[in-house]
Amino acid sequence: MKNAQPDILFVMADQLAAQFLPFHGHPLVQAPNLSRLAREGVVFENCYTTSPLCAPARATVMNGLLPSRTGVYDNAAEFPSSIPTWAHYLRLAGYKTCLSGKMHFVGPDQLHGLEERLTTDIYPADFGWTPDWRLRQERIDWWYHNMTSVLQPGIAEITNQLEFDDEVAFLAIRKIYDYVRFEPEKPFCLMASFTHPHDPYAARRKFWDLYRGEDIDLPKVPRMERAALDPHSQRLYDVSAMDDYTVTEADLRAARHGYYANISYVDDLLGQMIRALEATGRLDNTVIVFTSDHGDFLGERGLWYKMSYLEPSAHVPFLVWSPKRFAARRVKEPVTIADILPTLTAIANDGVATLARPVDGRSLYPLLIGGMEDPDGTAWGEYLAEGAIAPLYMLRRGPWKFIHSPADPDQLFNLGDDPLELVNLAPSHPLAAKFRAEVEAKFDIPRIHSQVLESQQSRLMMFEALKRGHHFPWDFQPLRDASEQYTRNHMSVTDRDLKSRFPHAPDIEDKRRR
Template identity: 50%
Template sequence: MNHKTDQQNILIVMTDQLTAKALGCYGHNEVISPNIDRIANQGVLFETAYSSSPLCAPGRYAFMTGQNISRCGGYDNAAYLPATMPTFAHYLRLMGYKTYLSGKMHFVGPDQLHGFEERVTTDIYPADFGWVPDWNNADQRIDLWYHNMSSVKQAGVAAITNQLSYDDEVGSRAVQVIYDYARSEDRRPLCLVASFIHPHDPYATRKKYWDLYEDTDISLPQVARPAAGRQDAHNRRLESAIGVDAVALSEQEIIDARRAYYGNVSYIDEWLGRLQDTLDECGMAKNTTIIFTSDHGDMLGEFGLWYKMSFREWSCRIPMIIYNPSRFKPRRVKQAVAHVDMLPTLVDIAAEGADADQPAPIDPLDGRSLLPLCSGNESGDTDRAISEYLAEGTSAPMLMIRQAQYKYISCPTDLDQLFDLERDPDEKNNLAADDAHSKDVRSFKDQAADHWDVDLIREKVITDQQRRRAVHSALTIGRYQGWDFNPALDPGEQYTRSHMDLTAFDVASRYPKPKPFKPKPFKRK
């Protein structure tokens, strides 16, 4: 056993654009993900977990800060997170943890650590203000970085891509972190975030994973694109934002895109297995809590839409699994939860076995700890998840509230939406105008009004967009100095160097430690 401390080690495996709707443990029978399914069956699976904002950086900012994006300012994929904003990495360091990040977190600005003591890769996306939307010109596409349909039209097999290169590094560096921690003398517990870009588009997967689905009957979307005039207002804006009508798609192209996506889910599943195997090799498996999740999902052709930016289930509903068989019995939790619940949950996990009291919240938190639900205690739980959207594809604040069987969506430019997900899991029937549900709609309207001032939020978002766009324009004139993270690497301290005691270094770098080497004193004959 490599128990350096009574506190739990924590491994967070975060994926990008992985919808809960495309995993076997959430009811999908086509995707091959045995490692994810195993921790789901042996751990605590949250059946009704949502992204706090269905876009990369906003979802991750909510995940890191425990705050909704309207509070922390994580509006879009070029949103600035101040260095003074506390994240769960800060809290865990206050509680004695060594915190590592391998992979993507989409931080924007000069602080690329935000509480992590070590970061072993750069990010895959830019750290500057180049991707700021413009709500004053919301109908205008920004072709430099907006999604388009190339990912679907070009779906298939690739030996290597930008994303595969990145995730190969993320996974191997995360494995190395576990090895380095196991053989180090550091007594602090470990929190490692291994954050992968897959199965995010482009939908290109290695032949190994493509071939896994050779005998699988890949289904078409459950809900086809509605006829002209029947798509709801937000979906129509997303059609324009991703350029759906710029191409014609065949059924085979849709199937190929889904097949490649599923292949990349299997690729991520393989990395999860390798990380678990490494924990086991290093005697850390029983004392490590694993959390598996994603920043948001992917529409995968449902309603004719692709990628994210939607509150529909395929885009907004995420996997969330907490796995620690020595601490929690297998359980499926029905209560609605969201990314903002992760910070208080991690603080509670870290508090078990800690010598000192857990720190009080530095800033107000919008989430609650999920540990009571992990133990089956539902008493007093809100059973509510909130998601906000303040980026491209809209010109006004959008809000989703999931409570009990209902999902409510509001935006001042659109008609309200209300779906009964128990009776209508595909979200085909909007009940907002149904007299039989007028009380439900009124209740949700009141909750939305209590949650935020729509006009004030819109004004704050536009002002912030304008400021960042102006700053970015200035910084592109003359010498450009980026904020992209440069991992520290000192070749003079790697492997074997002449200033090191060779035998001592070889022993120190080995796990488990070898038997002591005690040669007899050398005497010249």
């Protein structure tokens, strides 16, 4: 059955930098399903995370707002239930909405408008991972990143992360079949959110063996001594204890090898979902959206992981595939993951995104249908979590990227001339002052700084209090009524067998002997 409204498959990877994908020019990584979607779909070449850390980025994906607008400052900040998400808007438009996988929601609300959630999360939903800016650059050892992820890559047939993503894909595929068998008249938006290729960089042999160790490329920007890094990058170097271990060239290649293998693994899981849509006859009427929450330095400059507005950490993939609706094209105008809420809402409502409150993103529907790009289009970012000691901002417009924090010297890069961001033009270029004035006009930085500090201290206190006495977890407990799933004595065996079959059998009653 073909719906007037499209079904939507929204797939999200974790810590996937755009530069490591074949449709962004990487010569080695194998991702045939993503490459097909990119070839036939709309690729936003310059999409940025609003906040290069899991929970604040994913909250923005859901609600279209920057962290200071919501209080979702870091990986342990509560996502308020009173903020509308795309799931609310799509439900109003008649959609079934469902999440399989990771979203790192913090707080007792683990749905945020979604009708169903199929898995628990891979990371905790409480206040335990709250950073403390009073400590400046001091590590919080029990949960901060360290270099063990870089030193353990290799072949692993099962890990915490692989177990999670296997379940995410299996349940997402089953949900596709459930929608088609039991509720075929309704459009659906199914989000499948994977934890790969996030470190640690261990991968199954099937995907590891797609690459030869000697072919793995080294970083485009070799390791820099700590003193040569900008002040924020120096803090990242310290908070992730990057000087605790010696990382050899072999370690570097192995980590990148595992990362590439896990991109191929996510691509394979995506392919399985596409094949399920094909098998059910729904693919032609499905819009597939793919993105990530943030990137990974993967050894560039000697840095790892994220928490920065430099390209490997901040530049993420974003594509929309629906060849019968949107002609293939590549859009250069800068966009962000804050644009996802209004864009999904527009897709579900024939191009119109009517929202209950203003958001920081804008609908990309006009660009999907071939509209002209805006040469002054601006991508904004705001980072308020660990690794920083004061609010950190990004402005991306045309070829220019400007990074500002009151704690550090400004940075200005012309990405057209300097894609590796090696020459900071801020000390001498007049645009730096203009962009800084724009940032300071848009954000009340002293007030935001004060609010972040207050939130951190409140949450640190509450986490200690909630460890005393009886503990009631906020972590999501999947609600699956197995007692109704297969054949039970309050059902007709024949009716259940016929209804759960897809494609449905011919009308057997026509063959009954009269």
